[in-house]
Amino acid sequence: MPARKAYPFDVIEPKWQHYWLDRELFRSADPGEMGSEKPKFYVLDMFPYPSGSGLHVGHLEGYTASDIVARYKRMKGFNVLHPIGWDAFGLPAEQHAILTGTHPAVTTKQNIDNFRRQIQSMGFSYDWKREINTTDPSYYKWTQWIFKRLFEKGLAYVAEAPVWYCPKLKTVLANEEIVHTPEGPRSERGNHPVIKKPFRQWFLKITAYAEKLLEGLELVEWPESIKEMQRHWIGKSEGAVVKFSVEGKDIEIEVFTTRPDTLFGVTFLVLAPENPLVTKLTESGFKELVEQYCASASLKTDLERTELSKNKTGVWTGSYAIHPITKEKLPIWVSDYVLMTYGTGAIMAVPAHDRRDYDFAKTFCLPIKKVVTAEGIEEENDCYTGEGITVHSGFISGLATKEAKEKIIQWLEEKKLGKRTVQYKLRDWLFSRQRYWGEPFPIIWKENTPIPVPDEELPVLLPDLEDFTPTDEGIAPLARKKDWVELGNGLKREVNTMPQWAGSCWYYLRYCDPSNKEAPFAAEKEKYWMSPHGVDLYIGGAEHAVLHLLYARFWHRVLYDIGLVSTPEPFYKLVNQGVILGEDNQKMSKSRGNIVNPDAIIQEYGADTLRLFEMFLGPLQQSKPWSSKGLEGPHRFLARVWRLFMDEDGEGLWVLRKDILEEEAPSHIQRLQHQTIAGVTEDIENFQFHTAIAKLMTFVNELTKEKKRWKKVLEALLLLLAPFAPHICEELWQKMGHKDSLAYEPWPKYDPKYLINEEMELIVQIDGKVRGRIMVKKGVEKEEAIRKAKETEAIGKWLEKATISKVIYVPDKLLNFVLEKNLNSQ
């Protein structure tokens, strides 16, 4: 016989899940529909990728949090948009197809069905009428359509560039998809080794939006750490480009520097090995060495060029540049510590004030010229990279770094020898993949010219294939589908597909109008749901800090610039849930075998317990370990709530208690009720769900101790608990005689008069240490409080032998007697 359940969650949870689904209770009202007159609230979860292994408890944390907010906001009178869908293109389904021959579409459907089942068994209040799927042609039609808008704006282009290639996955990957490990660069998906290889690829010109993406961060309420990561990724630096002429040659070398104030400290120039000027600059006697060096540099992995090479390498080209001011001769070197991909691929070396130049100068015995001083920096030949006073620098000597920069830039601009420049680390976004399971590009090639497919011919459908394996040369599997690729007259389809990020760049917009056939979304609906500042609340993991969140911002900003959306930024308030670790305090992973499957927990404890427990683990934003024992607490709590209302009859059946009173509860219970309402409300608003639950527990513990049950108090409890544990609350609400769901009942209000006690406890301290407490009337006078405190034995005995030097009184809080120090004692 199975153990008796503490309360019949196994019956009531499916019952209410069906009730909500059948009645479409959580359908959001679009503009014009009944309900749209309410203020709207858009609460969004990060787009799930339906993997084969199903959801684990980590995913459910964010979904539970957003569901609590969605349910709370409905009760607060908002028209809530709370959608879900599937980011279903991507590598795992395709890898699975290569291994088993099962079509990715089949795997994807199975996985989605499983995800949907798991999500529904948690009782989340999604509007299932808005469910979307990126692999559905009616969705990716519009992904292609938006790509065309980018193409038309000149923001999508093809170029040959050294890009990351993964031999195992047989595809190129974006910079953002590479993880640098001690074993070398790896693919983020699958952790396979990756190499740099030149390829002809599609790029999106995200760099054109660097400044806008930087500025936009000021408009959103995101964790500061995420904003910082994006700022670093964009990597803006202000400085100047300076031109150097070359002795005996008609060549100009441009360098970028953030420290033009150190121009007088330049002792040599360095070019990146890939810099096309290298060949022209190399003197005949140096050719062999330079060519050899450049060749070996190109073979080096990035790891060797960066992390390992604390020892600088390089060769001299044999030529000299001329200092634009002093006309000194400066040797021109080649070294792989200078990157072709940043700035101009050439630098002016100031060894006295740049660590890397210093190391290089030391290695090759090049001169070091100090041009900045600061207090405490005296040592000869030291490398000082901070700011200070400029010295030995002609007309900028004596100026502080900032002023020196200004003056030299002005001078350079006047003489046309340079100009103020801003550089970004951000690179254009590599947008094509040599894979099958992705959106086809709406592009046809005529010779070497890409021609967009007309809008009315969209979507370009992804054709079926039998063999999904990419070729070893990194050519996409679609190339094999000759009848699809070849269009006659020399016209050929683009065979690459878009990366997985494409679909998630605009899905939150599609939710506003998910079945629109004429447009990605109707302007009117977009305006209703996205005004005034985008998605009101976005909950998801921090692992998307620079990938999805930067790409989506970029697309959104482009759509804003062409007038398709009404806000510059897509996501206003962002909350990152922390990672849930395994019980062993390690990251949950299949290989560690510490993944917790929610299905088993729902079966044993129910969804309400799991929801409550996910939130009770600790602060939402913090990472914290799972604890299977800990589930008992929330489960007992819910059983206790159940028994506040329900009793067992002679046959062991649950029946509503007969002794629930209509009368007013005594004042101490009413006070607690109102304090709980105030506390829980405030905690939800601040995403402090764990303390909200603690307050509800205290409330229930106190009610359990009472002999009587008061209807009004119990009903308030149900409404407060409903966002967290909706099934049990709906059931008890119905048992209490209500016909309708409580999902749209008004959120309980508190009366501030109950929050203030007339008689209150005042803390009495001696020298800041608590020595006693006295009962006083609220707002009591200082003198009165002191008199009362002195009368108390516990306090009196401390004051007897001492002199009071000072009394601190914080009304309604505490009284602190500061005593004169008795130097004789001790």
Place this chain on the structure above:
RNA sequence: GCCCUCGUGGCGGAAUGGCAGACGCACAGGACUUAAAAUCCUGUGAACCGAAUAGGUUCGUGCGGGUUCGAGUCCCGCCGAGGGCACCA
């Protein structure tokens, strides 16, 4: 190396500069029971004084300083953990 976040009982964690440890887990004792489970009640930071399961004292929020009548909370300097960036001139 640089940037961000965080260090509180046996454990997860709570605390507008004002009673450190709410709430939960675990543990212990008691009630109920023939018994157990479940449930309910009580206790639970450390050391010390005390015959005491009366009462009381001291110490205690990673370490060392500082500001303050008063610091887990603010400031300075360390140490440790996690995350991010990493020759970006």
